[in-house]
Amino acid sequence: MQRLVRYVLVLLAGLPALLPAQGFGIYEQGTCAMGRAGTGVAAPCADGSAIFFNPAGLAGLKGGRATLGVTLLDVQGGFTDDLSQQKTKLDDPLLAIPQVYVAYGVTPKLGVGLGLFAPYGLQTRWPLAFDGRFAGYKNILKSVYVQPTVAYQVAPWLSLGGGLDVVFGSVELNQRLDLADAPVPPALGVPLGTVFGQFGIAPGTDFADAHLEASKTTVTAHWGAIFKVNEKLSIGVRYLMHAKFDYSGTATFSRVPTNLIVPADIILPGPPPDTIRAGTPVDALLQGLGIFQTTLTTQAVTTTITNPEQLIFGLAFKPRKDWTLFVDYQFTRWGTRFNTLTINFANPVLNRVLYESYQNTNGIRLAGEWAKDAKWTFRGGYLRHQGAAPAETVTPLLPEGRRNEFTGGFTVKLSPGFSADVAYQYINQDDRRGRTREALFNQAPTTLLNHGVYEFHAHLFGVSLGYAF
Numbered sequence: 001m002q003r004l005v006r007y008v009l010v011l012l013a014g015l016p017a018l019l020p021a022q023g024f025g026i027y028e029q030g031t032c033a034m035g036r037a038g039t040g041v042a043a044p045c046a047d048g049s050a051i052f053f054n055p056a057g058l059a060g061l062k063g064g065r066a067t068l069g070v071t072l073l074d075v076q077g078g079f080t081d082d083l084s085q086q087k088t089k090l091d092d093p094l095l096a097i098p099q100v101y102v103a104y105g106v107t108p109k110l111g112v113g114l115g116l117f118a119p120y121g122l123q124t125r126w127p128l129a130f131d132g133r134f135a136g137y138k139n140i141l142k143s144v145y146v147q148p149t150v151a152y153q154v155a156p157w158l159s160l161g162g163g164l165d166v167v168f169g170s171v172e173l174n175q176r177l178d179l180a181d182a183p184v185p186p187a188l189g190v191p192l193g194t195v196f197g198q199f200g201i202a203p204g205t206d207f208a209d210a211h212l213e214a215s216k217t218t219v220t221a222h223w224g225a226i227f228k229v230n231e232k233l234s235i236g237v238r239y240l241m242h243a244k245f246d247y248s249g250t251a252t253f254s255r256v257p258t259n260l261i262v263p264a265d266i267i268l269p270g271p272p273p274d275t276i277r278a279g280t281p282v283d284a285l286l287q288g289l290g291i292f293q294t295t296l297t298t299q300a301v302t303t304t305i306t307n308p309e310q311l312i313f314g315l316a317f318k319p320r321k322d323w324t325l326f327v328d329y330q331f332t333r334w335g336t337r338f339n340t341l342t343i344n345f346a347n348p349v350l351n352r353v354l355y356e357s358y359q360n361t362n363g364i365r366l367a368g369e370w371a372k373d374a375k376w377t378f379r380g381g382y383l384r385h386q387g388a389a390p391a392e393t394v395t396p397l398l399p400e401g402r403r404n405e406f407t408g409g410f411t412v413k414l415s416p417g418f419s420a421d422v423a424y425q426y427i428n429q430d431d432r433r434g435r436t437r438e439a440l441f442n443q444a445p446t447t448l449l450n451h452g453v454y455e456f457h458a459h460l461f462g463v464s465l466g467y468a469f
Contacts, residue, residue, distance in 0.1 A: 031421035035409020037381025039326035041314035042236030048101030051115035055161030058111030058151035069464025077456035132396030162223035214249025394434030399454030
């Protein structure tokens, strides 16, 4: 029973990997900042995206700003098996991540704003011929943050700001189940732990499709500060609080025909002794065993996931009037927030503890910006970030790793009130060894399960239109 139960649970195993992943976290929440490699905590862009990058940046805002933008993600990659050297490519669609910001300077010191953005977004698709379908073949994450923000200039050298984030999240996971690994019900008299593979079923035989949907609305907050040392140097800090999601959803299971027959008589020990005759359709046998009427039934499932804190420090330095240099450091506290995960089902026999063992990560961002004239501003940058997942938890759901990223972009003033931003970002992830399937029921994974290499890269395109009023 425990071996069969794990099929329900490995679907949930992907849920924590998707939600807080550094690999698919979308930090590009503004086209201007995207061209800067995400820097700007010490001097945010003037397009209202300070709502995300540092709320304190709204203090001292003159007039109003409204910005509408989108980031397009073209994700590419695949998995190469050690033994066969066969490469399976991701089948991901082009993703569109929106951003909307409205900010207004109420007084010379007080600024307010409202932002809508999606800092977590993922759609990972693998072809059904890939062995990783037994861990997850279609995984979709959608989250939308709505953040009212206020900032105040306490002194000419100090601005403070904060925002309240209302988060609307949803996740969909899809997975196939392998009959070769499924246990034979002990009611047939076989020893506990006997699997259908011992009856001649070949590994990689799909017999069921598992589908999970979950949603939750939660609230978190973040705040920031900007210290203006002098006219050339600013220091910024931003702290994003952890976000707790008490997810609730539904797991459903559907039959996948195997179209197989029992190749030879199988003598069952009983009692009483019985025989499964050669030529018996496997699908009819599964129906008679009642697997879909007992364990793989539609039922409620819940789990609690905590997204970790982020702490960002940054410097902005103007060596001359038309040039600004940026450097940001980012720390993400995975270690105490995402170590183990408890999953609870309506049927308590299915409850499970998953071991993720995520590690704290560090990242560095460097950028430069040149204001050519009143119409054109050009920018570019580089960033390097660690991966949170240890080697033993790299799966098809999130084959993430350390990344080098290169960015570039520009702003052009279209009229006294309108401006447009364009940016491009290339992500090159280090190759990462991993596996295609989850560990056995309630067992901690090890690197011994890794049997291939994941590669990943992506092209990001950003465009936005801004209006000053």
